[in-house]
Amino acid sequence: MGIWDIMGVSVSALRSNQTAMEVISHNVANMNTTGYSRQVAILTPNSPRQQGNLIIGRGVDVTSIDRVEDRFLNYNVFMGSQSLGYQDVRSQGLDQIQEIFNESSTDTGLSSALTDFWNGWADLAGTPEGVPERTSLRGTAEILITEFNTANSDLRTLQKNSNTEIKYSLTRINQIVTQIADLNIKVMQLEANGQSAGDYRTERNILMEELSTKIDFNYFEDESGMVTINVAGGLPLVEQSTISTLDVEADPANNGYYNVLFVSKNGVEYNITDKISSGALYGNLQIRDEYAADMLDRLDELAYSIINEVNAIHQTGTGLNGSSGNNFFTSLASAEGASRLISIDASIDSDVSAIAAGLSGDSGDNQIANQLSSLRDTKVLDGGQSSFQDFYGAMIADIGVEAQNAEREYNHADSALVQMKNFLESQTGVVIEEEMSNLIRYQQAYQAASRMINAVQQMVNVLADIV
Amino acid sequence: MRVTLNMIFGNTTRYINRNQQEYYKLEEILLTEKRINRPSDDPTGAARSLELRKSLSVLDQFDRNLGQADGYVTQIDVALSNTLDRLQRAIELTTDINGGVSSANDYQAAAAEMQGIIDEVIRNANMKYGNRYVFAGYDSLNPPFDDLGNYTGGVSGEDIDLEVAQDQYLTINMTGDDVFKGPVDVLQVLADTRDAISSGNQATISTQLPLLQGALDQIIVKNSENGAKQNRIEIAQADTETMRLSVTTILSNLEDADIVEAASRFSAQEQTLQATMMVASRILSQNFLDFLA
Numbered sequence: 001m002g003i004w005d006i007m008g009v010s011v012s013a014l015r016s017n018q019t020a021m022e023v024i025s026h027n028v029a030n031m032n033t034t035g036y037s038r039q040v041a042i043l044t045p046n047s048p049r050q051q052g053n054l055i056i057g058r059g060v061d062v063t064s065i066d067r068v069e070d071r072f073l074n075y076n077v078f079m080g081s082q083s084l085g086y087q088d089v090r091s092q093g094l095d096q097i098q099e100i101f102n103e104s105s106t107d108t109g110l111s112s113a114l115t116d117f118w119n120g121w122a123d124l125a126g127t128p129e130g131v132p133e134r135t136s137l138r139g140t141a142e143i144l145i146t147e148f149n150t151a152n153s154d155l156r157t158l159q160k161n162s163n164t165e166i167k168y169s170l171t172r173i174n175q176i177v178t179q180i181a182d183l184n185i186k187v188m189q190l191e192a193n194g195q196s197a198g199d200y201r202t203e204r205n206i207l208m209e210e211l212s213t214k215i216d217f218n219y220f221e222d223e224s225g226m227v228t229i230n231v232a233g234g235l236p237l238v239e240q241s242t243i244s245t246l247d248v249e250a251d252p253a254n255n256g257y258y259n260v261l262f263v264s265k266n267g268v269e270y271n272i273t274d275k276i277s278s279g280a281l282y283g284n285l286q287i288r289d290e291y292a293a294d295m296l297d298r299l300d301e302l303a304y305s306i307i308n309e310v311n312a313i314h315q316t317g318t319g320l321n322g323s324s325g326n327n328f329f330t331s332l333a334s335a336e337g338a339s340r341l342i343s344i345d346a347s348i349d350s351d352v353s354a355i356a357a358g359l360s361g362d363s364g365d366n367q368i369a370n371q372l373s374s375l376r377d378t379k380v381l382d383g384g385q386s387s388f389q390d391f392y393g394a395m396i397a398d399i400g401v402e403a404q405n406a407e408r409e410y411n412h413a414d415s416a417l418v419q420m421k422n423f424l425e426s427q428t429g430v431v432i433e434e435e436m437s438n439l440i441r442y443q444q445a446y447q448a449a450s451r452m453i454n455a456v457q458q459m460v461n462v463l464a465d466i467v
Numbered sequence: 468m469r470v471t472l473n474m475i476f477g478n479t480t481r482y483i484n485r486n487q488q489e490y491y492k493l494e495e496i497l498l499t500e501k502r503i504n505r506p507s508d509d510p511t512g513a514a515r516s517l518e519l520r521k522s523l524s525v526l527d528q529f530d531r532n533l534g535q536a537d538g539y540v541t542q543i544d545v546a547l548s549n550t551l552d553r554l555q556r557a558i559e560l561t562t563d564i565n566g567g568v569s570s571a572n573d574y575q576a577a578a579a580e581m582q583g584i585i586d587e588v589i590r591n592a593n594m595k596y597g598n599r600y601v602f603a604g605y606d607s608l609n610p611p612f613d614d615l616g617n618y619t620g621g622v623s624g625e626d627i628d629l630e631v632a633q634d635q636y637l638t639i640n641m642t643g644d645d646v647f648k649g650p651v652d653v654l655q656v657l658a659d660t661r662d663a664i665s666s667g668n669q670a671t672i673s674t675q676l677p678l679l680q681g682a683l684d685q686i687i688v689k690n691s692e693n694g695a696k697q698n699r700i701e702i703a704q705a706d707t708e709t710m711r712l713s714v715t716t717i718l719s720n721l722e723d724a725d726i727v728e729a730a731s732r733f734s735a736q737e738q739t740l741q742a743t744m745m746v747a748s749r750i751l752s753q754n755f756l757d758f759l760a
Contacts, residue, residue: 031472098506103517111517112524119528126535126629129599129607364599364607364640366627373630376525389521393514400506400513407507418481422474429471433755440759 003463005058007456012059013449016043017442019062024439027430035206037067037428039198067198071221073424074205078212078219080417082278085213087413089283091406093162097291098403100154101396110147111392114306116140118376125369128357129320135352138344141328145342148303152339155292155299162288163257169214169281170246170260173237176211177229180204181243184226188240191225201225216278232275235262246272257288291402296339298395301381303342304335306388309380310372317356317368323347324361326354479747486740493733502724512721519718525633526711532629533704539596539627539639540696546594546601547646547690550653553584553591554683557657558676560584564664565673578665585657589616592647592654602643611643616654618643631703637696646689653682 020041030036042065046058103109120137127133183204190197204227211217211229217237219229229238237244242265248258249271260281262270276282307329318324327345332338347354358365381391495504506513564577593610594601603611604621611620620643628636647653656678663671 095505095507102505103520111521115521115524119524119531122528122532122630126532127597127599128627358605360605362605362607362621362625364603364621364627365605365625366629370628370630370636374634377633389518393517396506396517397510397514400508400510403505403507404510418477422477425471425474425477426469429469429473431469431471434469436755436759 003456003459005056007453009057009059010449010452010456012046012061013452014446016041016060016062017446017449020442021439021446023065024435024442027435028432031430031432033202035202035209036430037069037198037202037205038430039196040066040068042066065196065198067196067201068428069201070424070427073420073427076420077417077424078208080413080420081209081212082216084410084413084417085280086278086283087406087410089165089280090286091403091410093158093283093287094291094399094403094406096158097155097287097295098399100151100158101295101399103396110144110151111389111396113140113144113147114388114392115376117144118373121369121373121375124355124357125366125373128366128369129363131320131352134320134355134357137355138348138352141344144306145344148299148339148342151299152296152337155296156340159255159257159288159292159296162284162292165284166258166260166281166288167248169284170248173211173214174245176207177238177243177245180207180211180227180229180238181241183207184238185241187225197225212279214279215276215281232262232270232272235264235270235272237262254289260285291399295395295399297335298391299339300335300337302339302388302391302395304332304338305381305391307332307338307342309375309378313368313371313375314356317359318361319356320353320361320363321351322361323354324356326356328355475750479743479751482743483740483747486736486743490733490736490740493729493736496724496729497726497733500724500726501722503722516718516722519714519721522714523711523718526707526714529631529633529707530704533631533700533707536629536631536637536639537697537700537704539599539601540693540700542594542596543601543641543693544690544697546591547686547693549591550588550686551683551690553587554653554657554679554686557581557584557660558679558683561660561664561672561676561679565669565676567669571667574664574667578661581657581661581664585616585654585661586614588647588654588657589614592616592643601640602646604640604642612647612654616647616658618648620644623649631700632706635703637699637703639696641689641693646686651678651681651685653685656682 020043023039023041027038041062043060044063046061048055048057050056101110103111117137117140120133120140124130124133124137183200186200187197187204190200208219208227208229215231217229217231218234219227221227222240224240226240227238228236228240231237231246235244237246244265245263247261247263247269249261249269250256251259251273259271259273260276262272264270273285276285308331311327311329311331314328315325319326326347328348330341330343330345332341343349357369359367376389377387379385379387379390381388386394496502503509503512503516560577560580564574589612592602592612599607600609600611600620602620603609604623604625605627606619606621609619612618623642623645625640625642626638627640628638631637656675660672660675660679663675
């Protein structure tokens with residue numbers, strides 16, 4: 001009762017409004033912090049006291065500092081980030097593959113090397129006696145081999161890069177997972193004491209968003225405020241404060257490229273390579289094991305088929321030096337790696353006159369050269385449906401379509417994520433006008449409360465004068 | 468909807484970036500003057516352009532083959548024309564002798580000239596194109612006829628074919644046994660005539676005349692066969708040229724950018740970009756703090 005109660009109420013107002021302004025300054029300070037959710041000081045009147053039959057208020061207090069949150073939007077952003085992380089890696093990878101086969105702006109490349117090779121045989125058919133024609137034909141074969149080798153090595157370099165990326169992203173995932181488990185404990189401890197863990201939650205959200213760009217996962221938050229994160233359809237990467245790790249293992253069945261292993265907290269290993277279905281990790285796996293691998297297979301098939309078809313005809317002929325039954329290309333046991341292993345047969349490499357232009361070996365016989373030149377249009381691939389050129393053209397068209405789709409899907413995923421992030425930002429972001437208006441509000445309340453204290457002081461002085 | 472500064476900044480940079488991407492694409496089209504700069508720009512078009520480039524390269528090859536064929540066939544034409552000329556002289560000479568001569572020396576002189584004709588015909592039968600004997604079949608580096616006119620070259624059927632149009636082959640050579648040895652053995656007829664003249668036996672000389680005419684006819688037939696090939700080469704050359712023109716046109720339609728369209732889109736894009744930047748500068752300069760005292 002009495003004058004000092006007014007003082008107490010005013011002091012609570014000073015303190016509460018000051019805290020509210022502190023929250024505003026925190027918001028303003030974090031205006032540009034990625035993933036930051038604005039905070040709001042919740043002011044509540046103190047429980048009143050009873051004086052006689054009067055109920056008199058006892059001022060104000062900040063009961064909590066709430067963090068504006070929208071869990072549904074957060075979930076959408078995580079899913080959108082997984083999709084974008086995947087599409088980003090996929091479209092870049094496909095872009096690189098199509099650059100390997102890009103002949104649009106030049107007259108070099110596998111297709112023109114192949115045509116030059118058939119033309120080399122046609123030139124030899126024109127002058128079957130010629131040694132210069134044979135040397136030049138061997139030259140076109142060497143260029144063809146170089147084109148095969150280059151495309152092969154570029155594709156394998158791309159696969160190796162993806163493979164390294166996979167290892168790096170696992171290292172980062174393990175770091176993120178450790179940090180999330182730490183934050184789980186901090187959130188749980190603070191909130192158990194009834195305190196606000198807003199900034200820890202923000203930090204955890206930022207980490208989960210980064211995690212979602214790398215790998216697909218499901219998650220839920222339990223009553224204690226801790227999240228559990230499951231990958232590969234139900235293996236717990238983070239479960240409250242315990243973590244599992246991801247590791248790699250070289251797969252001998254896949255050129256020694258890495259499999260992704262899930263190592264549980266008890267040290268049990270699961271191969272989850274096939275169960276990853278989004279995020280950058282999936283993008284890298286897909287580039288390595290599907291797109292680049294598929295192009296390599298088709299390149300090998302093309303090379304292998306050229307080797308066999310050319311050899312089959314060349315063997316029936318006789319060289320200028322009288323030797324017959326020679327291979328033109330070194331014969332290979334299987335298509336596996338043919339685009340890397342393709343080489344000119346030793347007999348021809350050491351002596352171009354072993355190149356057979358004719359059946360008989362007579363200097364003017366050009367029958368074999370004509371047959372080989374006409375392989376240009378012979379339909380030998382895809383079960384007699386496609387010429388070499390058709391087969392290669394289909395490779396180009398397919399990779400072009402994939403790259404085109406990937407670019408479209410990347411743009412789509414990008415716009416979708418931007419939209420979701422804007423929704424989230426609209427809910428949780430800091431609007432400077434809003435904060436400044438609130439600042440003025442609290443500032444004025446603070447000034448008014450100061451006035452109250454001033455008034456109390458004057459009242460006390462008046463009383464003192466009387467005494 | 469609450470709009471934060473982050474959203475405004477984010478949207479602004481995104482729109483500018485999107486405009487610049489479009490700007491960059493148009494720049495690439497204008498600089499390369501090509502519509503297709505990578506397979507994804509037009510996947511089927513890219514594959515088709517490879518096919519068309521291949522066609523152009525193959526047409527170049529047909530041109531080279533035709534050049535080769537032309538040289539070869541022209542050389543045969545020279546040989547056969549010379550041979551015709553010499554056979555006509557042989558017929559004239561024999562006809563003169565057949566009418567009677569004044570002295571035995573005249574027979575010997577005529578026989579000597581006949582030997583000259585034989586040598587000349589053998590020289591033409593051993594005609595070369597570069598280092599290749601055109602009448603030798605596959606045994607192309609050795610002279611097919613010896614000094615006595617015996618034939619050692621490749622046999623009939625040793626065709627040297629060249630592809631002069633898609634899947635069309637032209638046999639550019641003729642073997643010496645077909646031309647000079649059968650059905651009429653031209654060199655034998657000439658040798659017999661020489662011997663008949665040398666012996667001065669009018670009866671045998673006169674029997675040689677129709678044989679000489681037969682030899683002449685055989686070479687005329689061969690020469691016109693060869694002439695037909697020259698025609699075919701000329702037609703094929705013209706066809707190749709027409710094809711090249713049409714393939715080049717198709718390729719250009721497929722690959723080349725419509726510069727006028729690209730340029731007008733480029734300037735439209737430029738205006739959009741400028742407008743975006745202007746709007747951005749207006750929005751970003753709005754500051755609530757300026758209105759607070």
